[in-house]
Amino acid sequence: MGIRCCKDGNLCEVTITEYEEIQEKDGEEEEESKEEKEKPPTTPQPSSSKLKVHPDEEQQATKIQAWWRGTLVRRTLLHAALRASIIQRWWKQVLAKLLEERRRAALESYARQTWAVVRLQSWVRMWCIRQRYIRLLHAVRIIQVYWRWHNCHTCGFLRGRYELTANRLGLELEIFLGSQICRITGCIPFPIKN
Numbered sequence: 001m002g003i004r005c006c007k008d009g010n011l012c013e014v015t016i017t018e019y020e021e022i023q024e025k026d027g028e029e030e031e032e033s034k035e036e037k038e039k040p041p042t043t044p045q046p047s048s049s050k051l052k053v054h055p056d057e058e059q060q061a062t063k064i065q066a067w068w069r070g071t072l073v074r075r076t077l078l079h080a081a082l083r084a085s086i087i088q089r090w091w092k093q094v095l096a097k098l099l100e101e102r103r104r105a106a107l108e109s110y111a112r113q114t115w116a117v118v119r120l121q122s123w124v125r126m127w128c129i130r131q132r133y134i135r136l137l138h139a140v141r142i143i144q145v146y147w148r149w150h151n152c153h154t155c156g157f158l159r160g161r162y163e164l165t166a167n168r169l170g171l172e173l174e175i176f177l178g179s180q181i182c183r184i185t186g187c188i189p190f191p192i193k194n
Contacts, residue, residue, distance in 0.1 A: 129190055136169055136188065147175060166190075 140162070147158040160173035168189045175182040 132190060
């Protein structure tokens with residue numbers, strides 16, 4: 001069993017192979033049990049007939065087995081760490097995509113709200129200008145009616161013109177009363193915010 005880490009500490013190698021060794025041991029035990037079943041029971045042999053292994057060779061075999069097990073464990077840990085890093089990268093991409101979608105939705109919502117506010121403001125300004133224009137038009141009609149009535153009684157006449165632009169109303173009236181001429185000129189600005 002072992003672990004290997006990179007310099008930055010992100011990549012780890014883990015190897016576990018005890019499972020394979022257990023399978024090998026299980027296979028050997030099954031073979032031995034089959035052989036024992038097939039053989040008739042015999043008397044135990046003296047221990048001197050067994051092969052003796054030198055302690056040096058046993059230590060070397062133990063070291064080799066430990067090294068091999070460590071290699072297998074490190075390999076398994078490496079595969080596990082690689083899989084974990086792949087999952088982490090995928091999850092970070094998913095979170096980044098969700099964050100981008102939320103930002104885009106917030107921006108679209110803000111743009112819609114701003115557009116609605118601007119449109120509402122333009123409607124209110126249009127209504128205010130229209131109301132002012134209607135009042136001025138009503139005032140002009142009252143003046144015209146008065147001067148027409150007055151003109152009928154004094155044998156004079158009224159002549160006038162007006163100029164309407166986006167930000168002002170210009171009036172020019174000429175009143176003829178016999179030999180007298182009265183000129184009225186005026187300019188009325190509209191309160192329009194830019």
